[in-house]
Amino acid sequence: MRIQLRFLAAITICGMTATLAAEEPIVISAGLNNPTGVAIQPETGDVFVAERTGILRFMLGPDGTYKKSVEITDFPTDQYGKGPVYDIGPLGVAFVGAEYLIVGDGSQQDDKEVIRIYQLTGNPPSQPIPASLAILTLGPLKSTDELKPEGNYYGVAFGHGSIYATANGDDTKGWIVRSVLGEDSIPGELHRFIATKEAVERDAPVAITIGPQGELVVGQLGEIDVAGDSLLSIYDASSGELKANYETGLNDITGLAYDSDGNLYATDFSWMDTNRGALYKLTVTDGECVATKLAALDKPTALTFGEDGQLFVTVFGTAKEGTDEFPGQLLQFSKDSLAASANN
Incomplete structure (x- = not known):
């Protein structure tokens, strides 16, 4: 199954845009409920996705298709946004080795939200956790x-032996939190x-x-x-010092990931005009x-990228009129497709 959209490659520098055709991604899974995070489990290569109610695992079978199972379930539900408001649960996900999954919370009130760590195996549990x-x-x-x-x-x-997470509670500070x-x-x-709002205004x-050099790379979403107004900001991961800050021209950066060659990619949700939502390659040249x-x-x-260079992307999607099916998807771009579109 392939997503039926037109995909483009365009370069934007100081408002100038050139447009080129690019290959469509494969839809690994549809019907997801507001997926917000994706991570690859080391050793197994299984794909883990956070959606509103919990964490899903996708295992690649011998026939080349992915089988979905529920890994963690029963998260509460909160809401996020102004204008469009979305139901959310767990948000960001990342692995520490192959055994421990870090899950950022978005399912409760700010004064109750936490970061959870789960111990997983190489196979789905007999019952969801x-x-x-x-x-x-x-x-x-504490507040x-x-x-x-x-x-x-x-x-x-x-x-660097630390867990980092972006937080959206105190808008005057824009904290990145850390556990060493x-x-x-x-x-x-x-x-x-790190109080990012104070650092980059x-x-x-x-x-x-x-x-690639161990730096902390942050996508500052800006006002929705x-x-x-989205920024790309680079911080020293140990001291928290701001090293560099760049205007991107993107509307609302929601994800950042490096491929094995050190190329940086970003997703732009584009809240105010979701028709402009897109995948980008970001390159810093001459400042x-x-x-x-x-x-x-x-x-x-x-x-997020897999070891073979394939890129996995989560999207909220748009529900079809007259249906109760959730519109979220997990997409997969091939390494060759990304290289060809970026180099055109």
């Missing part, structure tokens, strides 16, 4: 008169680490990943009703970020 049975819970963060509650841990990353693993490899207390850190549009997508939310 209840959301409450995490082996470790980080948070909730004071000066420090507002934090939650909506949209992006999650692991590196101790000598016993047990994560320490969750704490506020733009709202809402959302996407986060670890760069302002066009072209500027150049965005190459590779594919038009319907409300993309997250992306």
Whole structure:
């Protein structure tokens, strides 16, 4: 099954755009309920997706198709957004080795939201794991008169012996939070680490990943009703110091991921005009970020690369009139398709 959309490759520099045709992705799974995060399990290559009610596992079978199973279930539901409002549950996901899955919470009020860690195996459980049975819970963060509650841990990353997550609670701070693993490899207390709003004077850190040199790479979403205000920001992962900051021209960056060659890709949800949602390749040249549009997508939310170079992307999609079917999808772009479209 292939998604029936027209996919484009375009380069945007200072408002100038060129458009080229690009290959369509494969639809791995449809009918997903607001999928917001995607991660690949090391060793197995299984694809894990966060959707509103829980965590799904997709295993590649001998026939070349993916089989879906429910890994973790029974998350509560919260809502996010203004204008369009979406039901959300777990948000960002990332692995620590093959055994531990980090899940950022978006399913509760900010003063109750946490980061959960689950212990998994190489096979689906006989029964889905209840959301409450995490082996470790980080948070909730304490709030004071000066420090507002934090939650909506949209992006999650692991590196430098630390767990990082973007938070969308206190809009005046735009925190990235961190938990440092101790000598016993047990994560320490969750704490506020980088106030991104103060560093870059733009709202809402959302996407986060670890760069090729170990740097912390953040997609600052910006205001959802302002066009072209998303930023690409680079921080020292140990000290939190801002190293570089770039205008991207994108509307609302929701995901960032590097391929094995060190190329950076981003998803743009484009909240104010979802017809402009897309997959981009981002290239920093001469102090500027150049965005190459590779594919038009319907409300993309997250992306990750497999070891073979294939790219997996989650999208909210748009429900068909008169149907109760959820419109979310898990898409797969081949390595050759991405290389061909980006190099045209």
